[in-house]
Amino acid sequence: MDLGNGVITPGHKSAETLEHELASLGLPDLNNKTVLDIGAWDGYFSFAAERLGAKRVVALDHYVWMMDLPKQQAYFRSCLERGEPPKEYETVAGLWQPDALPGKRAFDTAHAALGSSVESVVADFMRMDLDALGQFDVVLLLGVLYHLRDPWSCLSRLRHVTRGTARIETHAVAIAGHPQLRAWEFYPGAELAGDSSNWWGPTVDGLLSACRDVGFSPEPITDVPTPAVGVENYRLVVRCD
Ligand SMILES: C[S@@+](CC[C@H](N)C(=O)[O-])C[C@H]1O[C@@H](n2cnc3c(N)ncnc32)[C@H](O)[C@@H]1O
Known part of the structure; x- marks a missing residue:
């Protein structure tokens, strides 16, 4: 994360990779918009939204912060x-x-260094009172959906807090010979990437149909792979208006 004055924090991803991920979200003009970043972790996308002109940004997380x-x-x-x-x-x-909240120190450090006004909310998005959270013009659900045991409820709750548009970025699968299958692959234990907090990999139509079911008009932003054989894992971004 670029904290200014030439200070760039080391992290899993380079500044260039994060910039590319930000650009790949196809965000609307954020000037004067309210933004909710669900699963904000160290806050890269929350601070980016603030930098891009959002008038209010809420960074929400609990799992890694705890x-x-x-x-x-x-x-x-x-x-x-x-x-x-x-x-x-x-x-x-x-x-x-x-x-x-030992896992929130990096967020707090960046927040202080940037002189940021991003608000942080420590809460489980799946259990919290959504009416108290309110609605936002732009909602980000980046790298979160496949960590949840009940992704349909997450999408339904996402719809509840979205006044304008949402972006979902997720692990996804493409299955050779079945480009339109509405499927969700389930990963018990630590089967996906050795991580016991990974549960689901939807096909593009699996995710789009679930998004429609909760009331969104979704469109994929990412190019969807068409493998010749087997199952290809990839990262999918969907715009939900
Ligand atoms: C893979 S990280 C993604 C971080 C960031 N959004 C990004 O794209 O770089 C997943 C994040 O979702 C958070 N998370 C998982 N389940 C959550 C829940 N039920 N409520 C709020 N945050 C959650 C985790 O704590 C973690 O910070």
């Missing part, structure tokens, strides 16, 4: 070494600290 991430990474590596699938992280003693 996690001691160095301990979680150490636990993950020890599972790999032992050849055991990791358990759900919130069930492992010491990783989950809902009061201390």
Whole structure:
């Protein structure tokens, strides 16, 4: 993240990759818009929305904010070494600290360094009172959907908080020979990328039909692959008006 004055934080993704991801969302003009970033983590997209002129930005998260991430990474590596699938992280003693919010420090550091007015809300989007949260012109659900056990309810709740347009970015699958199949692949345990918090991979029509079902008019923004054989994993962005 570029914090100004030549300070760029190190991270999993380079500044160029994040800029490319931001551009690939096809966001509308954010001037004077209200923006909700569900699953904001370190806040890259929240701070970007503020920089792009949004008048109010809410960064919402709870899961990684409550996690001691160095301990979680150490636990993950020890599972790999032992050849055991990791358990759900919130069930492992010491990783989950809902009061201390150790995983929110990076967000808070960036927030202070940027002199940001982004509001943070610590809440589980799937359980919180959505009427208290309100509605937003633009809602971002980036890298979140496949982490939820009940993605249909998430989409329904997303519709509830979206006054204008939403962007969904998700892990997705394309199945050879079935370009229009409305399917969702289920990943038990830590089957997808060794991560026990990954559950679902929709086909493009699986996701679009679920979005329509909750009242959106969705359009894919990403080019959808058409594999010759097998199943291809990719990242899909959908615009939901
Ligand atoms: C893969 S990260 C994506 C972070 C960021 N949106 C991005 O695209 O770089 C998934 C994020 O969703 C958050 N998350 C998962 N389930 C959530 C829920 N029920 N309510 C709020 N945030 C959630 C996680 O804590 C994590 O920060």
